[in-house]
Amino acid sequence: MAILPILTVPDPILKQVSKPVEVVDDALRALMDDMLETMYDAPGIGLAAIQVGVAKRVIVMDLSREDEEKQPRYFVNPEILSKNDDLEPYEEGCLSVPEVYDTVERPTKVRLRYLDYHGKLIEEEADGMFAVCIQHEMDHLQGVLFIDYLSRLKRERAVTRVKKLVRAA
Numbered sequence: 001m002a003i004l005p006i007l008t009v010p011d012p013i014l015k016q017v018s019k020p021v022e023v024v025d026d027a028l029r030a031l032m033d034d035m036l037e038t039m040y041d042a043p044g045i046g047l048a049a050i051q052v053g054v055a056k057r058v059i060v061m062d063l064s065r066e067d068e069e070k071q072p073r074y075f076v077n078p079e080i081l082s083k084n085d086d087l088e089p090y091e092e093g094c095l096s097v098p099e100v101y102d103t104v105e106r107p108t109k110v111r112l113r114y115l116d117y118h119g120k121l122i123e124e125e126a127d128g129m130f131a132v133c134i135q136h137e138m139d140h141l142q143g144v145l146f147i148d149y150l151s152r153l154k155r156e157r158a159v160t161r162v163k164k165l166v167r168a169a
């Protein structure tokens with residue numbers, strides 16, 4: 001496993017639309033392992049492949065609390081089958097927009113379909129933090145960042161802040 005560099009705004013690669021995965025094989029599992037290690041190292045709770053520069057529809061996630069055992073989740077070619085009409089605000093952050101947090105409103109429940117780590121087709125319902133996180137990560141697959149939901153002023157401020165942070169690192 002390896003820790004991969006995480007791209008940050010305004011890297012144009014983050015705006016790319018990721019391509020569907022054709023087969024869940026060992027090479028893809030190696031990518032998912034590296035993504036998970038990278039996410040834990042950051043640390044973060046979700047990571048899309050495009051954030052490490054790979055334009056594939058792959059997401060890793062772990063929503064377990066610090067005092068719980070790790071619960072890694074893998075989503076290949078995820079699709080949202082339905083979502084409810086209730087929106088709820090949630091303060092989001094993103095490893096590609098470090099140290100910036102702001103509120104985004106999203107549907108509170110979504111029904112998902114995806115392939116897991118072994119290529120098995122799964123359908124399930126997500127709510128709470130899981131719903132927020134999967135929608136945030138799936139936006140990455142379309143080249144959308146959470147700051148794209150904010151006002152232009154806030155978005156520009158966020159990008160400037162990250163640029164400074166990256167330069168100082």
Ligand code: ZN
Pocket residue numbers: 093094095096136137140
């Ligand atoms: Zn993100």
